[in-house]
Amino acid sequence: MTQPFLIGDGMTGGYGGADILHNCTIAVEKGEIAVIVGPNGAGKSTAMKAVFGMLKLREGSVRLQGEDITTLSPQARVSKGMGFVPQTSNIFPSMTVEENLEMGAFIRRDEIRTTMEQVYELFPILRDKRRQAAGELSGGQRQQVAVGRALMTKPSVLMLDEPTAGVSPIVMDELFDRIIEIARSGISILMVEQNARQALNIADKGYVLVQGENRYTDTGQALLADPEVRKSFLGG
Amino acid sequence: MEPLNALVSLANFMLIPAFAYGSQLALGALGITLIYSILRFAHFAHGDTMALGTAAVIGGTFFLQARGISIDPLPTAILALPFGIVVMAGYLLAADRLVYRYYRKVKAKPMIFVMASLGVMFVTNGITRLFMGVGETRFEDGQRFIFTVRDFREATGLAEGLALRNAQALTIVTALIVMVVLFWFLNRTRSGKSMRAYSDNEDLALLSGINPERVVMITWVITAILLVLAGTLYGLDKGFRPFNYFQLLLPMFAAAILGGLGSPIGAIVGAYVVAFAEMGITYAWRRVFTYLMPEGLEPESMMQLLPVDYKFAVTFAILVIVLLFRPTGIFKGKVL
Numbered sequence: 001m002t003q004p005f006l007i008g009d010g011m012t013g014g015y016g017g018a019d020i021l022h023n024c025t026i027a028v029e030k031g032e033i034a035v036i037v038g039p040n041g042a043g044k045s046t047a048m049k050a051v052f053g054m055l056k057l058r059e060g061s062v063r064l065q066g067e068d069i070t071t072l073s074p075q076a077r078v079s080k081g082m083g084f085v086p087q088t089s090n091i092f093p094s095m096t097v098e099e100n101l102e103m104g105a106f107i108r109r110d111e112i113r114t115t116m117e118q119v120y121e122l123f124p125i126l127r128d129k130r131r132q133a134a135g136e137l138s139g140g141q142r143q144q145v146a147v148g149r150a151l152m153t154k155p156s157v158l159m160l161d162e163p164t165a166g167v168s169p170i171v172m173d174e175l176f177d178r179i180i181e182i183a184r185s186g187i188s189i190l191m192v193e194q195n196a197r198q199a200l201n202i203a204d205k206g207y208v209l210v211q212g213e214n215r216y217t218d219t220g221q222a223l224l225a226d227p228e229v230r231k232s233f234l235g236g
Numbered sequence: 237m238e239p240l241n242a243l244v245s246l247a248n249f250m251l252i253p254a255f256a257y258g259s260q261l262a263l264g265a266l267g268i269t270l271i272y273s274i275l276r277f278a279h280f281a282h283g284d285t286m287a288l289g290t291a292a293v294i295g296g297t298f299f300l301q302a303r304g305i306s307i308d309p310l311p312t313a314i315l316a317l318p319f320g321i322v323v324m325a326g327y328l329l330a331a332d333r334l335v336y337r338y339y340r341k342v343k344a345k346p347m348i349f350v351m352a353s354l355g356v357m358f359v360t361n362g363i364t365r366l367f368m369g370v371g372e373t374r375f376e377d378g379q380r381f382i383f384t385v386r387d388f389r390e391a392t393g394l395a396e397g398l399a400l401r402n403a404q405a406l407t408i409v410t411a412l413i414v415m416v417v418l419f420w421f422l423n424r425t426r427s428g429k430s431m432r433a434y435s436d437n438e439d440l441a442l443l444s445g446i447n448p449e450r451v452v453m454i455t456w457v458i459t460a461i462l463l464v465l466a467g468t469l470y471g472l473d474k475g476f477r478p479f480n481y482f483q484l485l486l487p488m489f490a491a492a493i494l495g496g497l498g499s500p501i502g503a504i505v506g507a508y509v510v511a512f513a514e515m516g517i518t519y520a521w522r523r524v525f526t527y528l529m530p531e532g533l534e535p536e537s538m539m540q541l542l543p544v545d546y547k548f549a550v551t552f553a554i555l556v557i558v559l560l561f562r563p564t565g566i567f568k569g570k571v572l
Contacts, residue, residue: 074442074443075442075443075445078443078444078445079445084443086439086440086443089437089439089440090440091437091440092432092433092436092437092440092441093436093437094432094435094436095429095432095433095436099429099432099433102429103429103430103433103441103444103446104444106426106430106433106444106445106446107444107445149440149444
């Protein structure tokens with residue numbers, strides 16, 4: 001069996017006290033969208049943070065393109081091609097949109113103009129607002145800034161922690177469309193979502209977590225069709 | 237009525253001195269605001285480190301004077317500035333390494349940082365007095381005036397005179413240049429932007445690969461430059477006395493808080509407001525009003541709201557009023 005592009009394999013650990021994750025496995029293939037769903041407190045965000053190195057694992061490993069990165073710091077993982085968009089405080093509010101993107105590319109020493117153009121093409125509204133302070137934008141626009149900032153390092157895998165939290169349904173659909181577009185350009189997407197139905201709809205792979213364990217793992221469509229999953233997690 | 241004489245008198249005794257004093261405060265307040273936004277604590281050692289930096293400049297000045305080096309008409313102290321800045325930067329970085337870095341590592345609360353800086357303040361204060369004593373040291377040399385009261389009277393024929401001292405003009409020009417360069421640095425350079433990013437959102441700055449220790453280091457070096465300039469200009473203007481520098485802590489903090497902590501433009505505006513308020517409320521307006529009022533209505537009293545000894549009371553009142561009614565300051569800074 002070939003290695004997935006990015007895999008958190010049999011992860012067990014927590015924030016120091018009791019374990020939150022129990023032998024949890026999350027993986028994503030190149031250019032695909034993987035979605036982590038589950039009830040509140042299931043450890044969805046924790047699982048993603050574990051993949052990004054923000055908590056120590058007691059067991060298990062994280063591998064990117066076959067390379068073991070379990071012991072790397074989050075910063076080092078950014079250099080390896082992982083982009084992360086936190087759920088909250090994911091922009092520099094007093095800096096302009098353009099400066100936010102520049103800061104996203106801080107570790108790059110080469111020309112960032114073309115990457116910035118690509119971000120502006122993906123989110124045209126940001127081009128119009130590029131001289132405006134990011135903190136003054138609407139919720140949906142701020143999320144676009146946050147995703148754009150993470151894209152500035154030209155990551156091979158983009159991790160999104162509840163990108164649609166607190167935005168209107170219309171903006172949510174719009175954001176999901178953009179995320180599909182990003183995945184089509186060859187960037188793998190790993191995403192935690194509250195809006196399980198819509199998220200599974202665009203997912204190649206879905207993970208249903210319960211109490212830090214994998215409960216169901218299948219393609220997004222199969223999970224949506226599974227009567228058990230529908231009954232327990234999607235509200236019938 | 238002689239409004240022109242009134243204006244000249246006002247400028248000579250109030251406007252020009254207040255503008256120079258405000259410029260000195262602004263440089264100090266900028267340091268406070270920078271440290272607050274990057275290191276996230278109120279730097280109580282600010283006044284005394286300013287005194288130490290100035291002491292280094294004075295040492296350098298005496299050294300140069302003893303060797304007969306001068307740049308007349310400018311004060312020799314200008315030549316000694318780089319030496320003072322190097323000493324101050326070294327001192328602040330050492331203080332950071334020995335004291336503050338540990339508290340950063342254990343993620344101490346801001347109040348603990350403030351107390352630590354209070355300790356640094358006492359130590360710094362002691363070192364300064366060890367070298368300079370507690371008395372006043374004058375180190376201004378070169379040409380004293382750009383134009384004197386007599387020059388002005390002869391040139392204009394007005395009854396009132398106006399003098400512009402070298403130190404005052406130097407202060408105002410230097411402060412303006414430093415402010416422009418600082419804003420350029422913060423808004424246009426990679427390092428400056430990384431400082432603003434770190435101040436805005438520390439965690440995201442880390443994720444973006446910004447090195448916090450580097451940001452902290454740059455902040456101390458910029459603070460050293462600002463402190464040495466502010467202290468030297470203040471000393472040239474009013475003479476050097478360690479205790480006066482400690483007392484500057486209050487107006488500098490009042491300026492930074494009034495403008496909005498964390499906002500550089502706020503620190504500058506706040507500094508001028510504090511300076512003009514201090515001077516304006518303790519200034520004897522009698523002369524100005526004698527020129528302005530119609531004959532027979534000249535004031536008999538000094539028309540001074542408070543004696544000069546109370547100028548810090550004015551600043552303190554400003555501070556209390558701001559904290560009570562608008563704790564974010566004029567430019568919406570952070571709340572202490």
